[in-house]
Amino acid sequence: xxxxxxxxxxxxxxxxxxxxxxxxxxxxxxxxxxGPEVAALAQPGQFFMVRIAGRTDPLLGRPFALYxxxxxxxxxLVGLEIVHLVVGKMTTLLSGLKPGDSVEIWGPLGMRxxxxxxxxxxxxxxxxxxxxxxxxxxxxxxxxxxxxxxKSAQKVVDKxxxxxxxxxxxLLAGLDAFVQAGACVLPCTEDGSLGLKGRVTDGLxxxxxxxxxxxxxxxxxxxxxxxxxxxxxxxxxxxxxxPMACGLGICFSCVVKVASSEQAxxxxxxxxxxxxxxxxxxxxxxxxx
Amino acid sequence: xxxxxALSTKLGRLHLPNPVxxxxxxxxYAREMAGLVDFxxxxxIVPKTVTLNPRPGNPPPRTAETTSGxxxxxxxxxxxxxxxLQNHLPWLASxxxxxxxxxxxxxxxxxxxPRMAARVKGLPGIAALELNLSCPNVAGGxxxxxxxxxCRAVVASARDACPDLPLLAKLxxxxxxxxxxxxxxxxGGCDAVSLVNTFLGIAIDWRxxxxxxxxxxxxxxxxxxxxxxxxxxxxxxxxxNIPIVGIGGIATIDDVMEFMxxxxxxxxMGTVSFYDPTAATRVIDQLPEALATLGVSSVAQAIGxxxxxxxxxx
Numbered sequence: 001x002x003x004x005x006x007x008x009x010x011x012x013x014x015x016x017x018x019x020x021x022x023x024x025x026x027x028x029x030x031x032x033x034x035g036p037e038v039a040a041l042a043q044p045g046q047f048f049m050v051r052i053a054g055r056t057d058p059l060l061g062r063p064f065a066l067y068x069x070x071x072x073x074x075x076x077l078v079g080l081e082i083v084h085l086v087v088g089k090m091t092t093l094l095s096g097l098k099p100g101d102s103v104e105i106w107g108p109l110g111m112r113x114x115x116x117x118x119x120x121x122x123x124x125x126x127x128x129x130x131x132x133x134x135x136x137x138x139x140x141x142x143x144x145x146x147x148x149x150x151k152s153a154q155k156v157v158d159k160x161x162x163x164x165x166x167x168x169x170x171l172l173a174g175l176d177a178f179v180q181a182g183a184c185v186l187p188c189t190e191d192g193s194l195g196l197k198g199r200v201t202d203g204l205x206x207x208x209x210x211x212x213x214x215x216x217x218x219x220x221x222x223x224x225x226x227x228x229x230x231x232x233x234x235x236x237x238x239x240x241x242x243p244m245a246c247g248l249g250i251c252f253s254c255v256v257k258v259a260s261s262e263q264a265x266x267x268x269x270x271x272x273x274x275x276x277x278x279x280x281x282x283x284x285x286x287x288x289x
Numbered sequence: 290x291x292x293x294x295a296l297s298t299k300l301g302r303l304h305l306p307n308p309v310x311x312x313x314x315x316x317x318y319a320r321e322m323a324g325l326v327d328f329x330x331x332x333x334i335v336p337k338t339v340t341l342n343p344r345p346g347n348p349p350p351r352t353a354e355t356t357s358g359x360x361x362x363x364x365x366x367x368x369x370x371x372x373x374l375q376n377h378l379p380w381l382a383s384x385x386x387x388x389x390x391x392x393x394x395x396x397x398x399x400x401x402x403p404r405m406a407a408r409v410k411g412l413p414g415i416a417a418l419e420l421n422l423s424c425p426n427v428a429g430g431x432x433x434x435x436x437x438x439x440c441r442a443v444v445a446s447a448r449d450a451c452p453d454l455p456l457l458a459k460l461x462x463x464x465x466x467x468x469x470x471x472x473x474x475x476x477g478g479c480d481a482v483s484l485v486n487t488f489l490g491i492a493i494d495w496r497x498x499x500x501x502x503x504x505x506x507x508x509x510x511x512x513x514x515x516x517x518x519x520x521x522x523x524x525x526x527x528x529x530n531i532p533i534v535g536i537g538g539i540a541t542i543d544d545v546m547e548f549m550x551x552x553x554x555x556x557x558m559g560t561v562s563f564y565d566p567t568a569a570t571r572v573i574d575q576l577p578e579a580l581a582t583l584g585v586s587s588v589a590q591a592i593g594x595x596x597x598x599x600x601x602x603x
Contacts, residue, residue, distance in 0.1 A: 059354055246562070
């Protein structure tokens with residue numbers, strides 16, 4: 001309901017040509033788009049709406065996190081990458097795009113990941129399935145490998161851990177990229193085909209107590225991670241994806257219950273697209289049960 | 290060459306610089322679109338429906354995509370009239386926006402319409418009032434636009450409470466005979482009827498054995514409903530002497546022209562703003578050429594061109 005947070009953030013609506021489209025893992029594709037203007041605005045934690053022009057089925061754009069920015073040989077900004085899992089009409093179409101094809105893109109949208117408090121030296125990222133996608137750019141930024149939105153690269157923390165869970169090894173995408181970015185990666189698979197056999201919370205159990213958790217993935221996983229963090233007194237941020245028609249804040253579809261002292265009920269609906277997508281897990285009503 | 294002044298249009302007492310507005314509930318409070326859309330180009334902005342008291346809205350999921358369409362059950366999520374007047378109206382009325390603002394209001398009971406209309410009487414920055422008589426998603430709410438007499442009475446009460454402001458009545462297509470309802474609204478004294486709100490529909494996830502929307506049913510919008518909405522405009526244009534604002538799946542210049550020649554004096558573009566945020570201003574740029582193609586030199590000449598002249602072959 002709260003409409004006061006609608007801020008004007010730099011955002012662009014462009015037609016972007018496909019530079020490359022590569023399969024990273026089972027049903028998982030990385031789409032590289034040309035678009036220096038859009039890429040120059042993007043920060044880790046933000047997302048883009050992507051759509052194929054000239055057709056009404058599928059109709060709406062789909063939200064995708066900034067996976068990475070694309071640089072040329074001289075370090076100049078060329079475009080950006082998104083990574084997606086093929087689950088429906090739009091992602092099936094996207095996986096079939098060829099270099100030279102074009103898509104409509106608008107963004108960056110939403111807020112970047114919140115600042116890590118000064119005392120935190122180690123950030124623990126927890127990803128479930130395709131929920132890993134906002135974390136590559138973030139790992140680069142935290143470890144000083146790359147700057148975003150005009151800022152130069154600067155090391156923010158000493159260590160980034162990625163606890164990355166999937167059903168099986170074939171669904172884990174981009175492990176090399178995370179390792180290359182300097183993150184310590186702990187894969188967790190439910191069938192034990194790679195890394196730890198178990199879930200991300202089993203992975204968290206094996207680590208030194210985290211200082212600052214950021215999680216992204218399916219709802220049951222976020223629920224489990226938020227609970228794990230709460231029971232141990234670890235601050236936990238979660239990046240959400242909810243059904244979204246516009247990504248711009250105009251449709252009021254993607255709302256989530258957020259704690260609010262101003263409401264008699266103790267909560268208010270906020271729009272994930274502009275008030276999020278990252279929220280403090282402690283403020284999300286549905287993660288407290 | 291068609292001069293910009295030829296794009297202006299009239300809805301009773303409401304004069305608009307051009308006939309393309311953005312529809313309520315599909316453009317937020319406009320602020321969200323700053324930087325993407327050049328508001329000054331628009332014929333008008335209809336902000337998201339405002340109710341007297343705050344409403345949290347319906348539980349998610351609130352939208353579901355269907356073939357070329359979108360089902361929604363947002364539930365008039367808004368912070369209430371006072372909040373709107375304090376926090377949104379000053380900006381909407383500012384030079385930063387500089388286009389006509391049509392305040393869309395909805396009510397739980399018939400007496401709330403005149404109360405709200407009286408509250409905004411004389412306030413600067415509001416070009417017209419649009420009564421949302423037709424939201425399909427409000428549990429317990431009365432659908433004011435399903436009976437001609439009720440529709441007439443509600444429109445008349447709002448007009449009496451705020452006589453100086455042009456008044457639009459936004460009607461539901463979920464009725465047997467929309468012509469009767471539009472006649473009721475016209476008799477109540479509105480300046481124009483906005484045709485139409487969403488079509489009641491449902492999407493079901495049979496594997497999970499439940500509706501997709503949190504609210505169960507919802508309102509269908511988008512290109513899928515365009516022929517249905519166009520039919521409503523056509524029927525009313527041929528039967529009722531009242532200006533019409535066409536709404537329903539309008540996404541392209543061709544859609545705008547179809548609604549105008551069918552009898553709409555203006556149109557509102559809605560769902561398209563979700564998937565093509567700059568569609569409305571682009572269509573406005575294309576309007577002069579389309580009018581020339583039609584062989585007319587102004588919007589006024591295009592309105593009702595087909596519905597007035599065409600008769601079924603005997």
